[in-house]
Amino acid sequence: MLNDNLKIIEELESSVRSYVRSFPTVFTKAKGYKMWDMEGKEYIDFFSGAGALNYGHNDPKMKEKLVEYIMNDGITHSLDMATKAKVDFLDKFNEVILKPRNMDFKVMFPGPTGTNTVESALKLARKVTGRTDVISFTNGFHGMTIGSLSVTGNSSKRKGAGIPLQHVVTMPYDNFVSEDLDTLEYLERFLEDGGSGVDLPAAMILETVQGEGGINVARFEWLKKIEEICNKFGILLIIDDVQAGVGRTGTFFSFEPAGIKPDIVCLSKSIGGFGSPLALTLFKPELDIWNPGEHNGTFRGNNHAFVTATESLSYWEDKAFEESILRKSDKITEFLNSLVEKYPELKGEVKGRGFMQGIETPVSGLASKVAAAAFERGLIMETSGVEDQVFKLFPALIIDDEGLENGFKIIEESIKSIIKNKELVTN
Incomplete structure (x- = not known):
């Protein structure tokens, strides 16, 4: 039966499909940090x-709120009309997230996905400044529509656009060349020298941790210097927190x-909290120069997602939640460091921070082999980087210590099996 279902996928779904190739089973159920396939495998x-x-799969409180909303005939589709679900979300987001952090932002609902928020950010930056170009950074990933692809570094994804991607200058991300080279001195020189060929841009866009680009982390001092340069030249700073936020x-x-x-x-x-599509573009109030309807979309906002998103913010009302993330983040770092030390065959380097970490290895195909071996043993994990050179850990923030440790065991068993079977091939 499993093979029959996968055969239907293979025959009817486009060859553009990707994750089903890495995880070749048919999933039927998910709860918390676990999933089950149709054969009952966990x-x-x-x-x-x-x-x-x-927040994991099917959070019980979010599910309860959503089911109640649906059963009471709550508004599903409303474009950007006012609904109680939207009002509740905006109010709670402001009270729980923005105000405690002294952040004064207008909230825009650009459409339901990550690339929608990036497109709207680029569009707004150009409208506000009257400038055309944008500076992006090596190995950045910002989405798959044309504007987002233009600020994305991956060459294979860029080629998918089918047209030249223009009005973007790519600069080196932190440590792209080496730890000893100050890439921002290079960037600033380009901006201040009229002979550099680089026009003053409308914005710079970056991820503080590059998810698809290889779990590359920008140092805080580098980010602060980026902000200083933007302020100095009147350039808008866009942070893409779609994955890292x-x-x-x-x-x-x-x-x-x-x-x-x-x-x-x-x-x-x-x-969105529950996995329902939702995107926000936040910006300083003085940038809110949109004309009504100037940027829109049939599915901007999503009332079902507003309901679950509002409930998800309750986690952030308790400081213990953030403390638990930081504590478990340390466990992830310690585990990855132990793997690098115990298995020199990996030639590994620990990358990332928080619940966004992994191990980069120069050994050809190794990261993909680790992810595949882990899947066979009951762990879902993907790779990252231009050469898929990083196997990365993205557990749910609500995972308990037992879940983390069981996942750790599977990863280590997978690495051991690959080393034992002499599957390593050095580049």
Whole structure:
């Protein structure tokens, strides 16, 4: 029966499908940090919908609120009309997230996905400044529509656009060349020299931790210097927190520990709480120069997602939740460091922070083999980087210590089996 179902997928779904190739089974149920397939096999989920399920699967309180809303004939589709679900979300988001962090942002609902919020951010930055170009950074990933692809570094994804991607200048991300080279001195020189060929941009866009690009982490001092350069030249700073935000790196916004104040912030993935599509574009009030309907979409906002998103923010009313993320983040780091030490064959380097960590290895195909072996043993995990050189851990923030440790055991068993079977091939 399982093979029959996978055969239907193979025959009828486009070849563009990807995750079903890495996880070749048919899932039927999910709860918390676990998933089950149609044969009843249990999996620990260290994937979390690529960061869209920070609170795990089918959170009981969110589910209860959503079912109640649906059974009471709550509004499902409303474009950007006023609904009680939207009012409740905006109010709670302001009270629980923005005010305690002294953040004064207008909230825009650009459409339901991550690429929608990036597109709206780029569009707004150009409208506000009257400039055309944007500076992006090496290995950045910002989405799959044309504007988002233009600021994405991955060459294979860029080629999928089918047209030249213009009006973007790519600069080196922190430590892209080496730890000893100050890439921001290079960037600033380009901006101040009229002969550099680089026009003053409307914005710079970056991820504080590059999820798809290889779990690369920008140092806080680098981020602060980026902010200083943007302020100096009147450039808007856009932080893409679609994957790294909503607690994934330890704090609600990934940039909080750096002490910076972006002009525009992009949120999606886990902001909906339950896995329902929702995206926000946050920006400083003085940037809110949109004309009514100037940027819109049939599915901007999502009332079902407003309901679950509002309930998800209750987690952040308790300081113990954020403390638990930081404590468990340390466990993840310790585990990954132990793997690098115990298995020198990996030639590994620990990357990332918070619940967004992994091991980079130069050994050809090794990260993919670890992820595949882990899946066979009941753990869902993916790879990252241009060469899939990083196997990454993205557990749900609500996972308990037992779940983490069981996942750790599977990863270590997978590495042991690969080393034992001499599957390592050095580049």
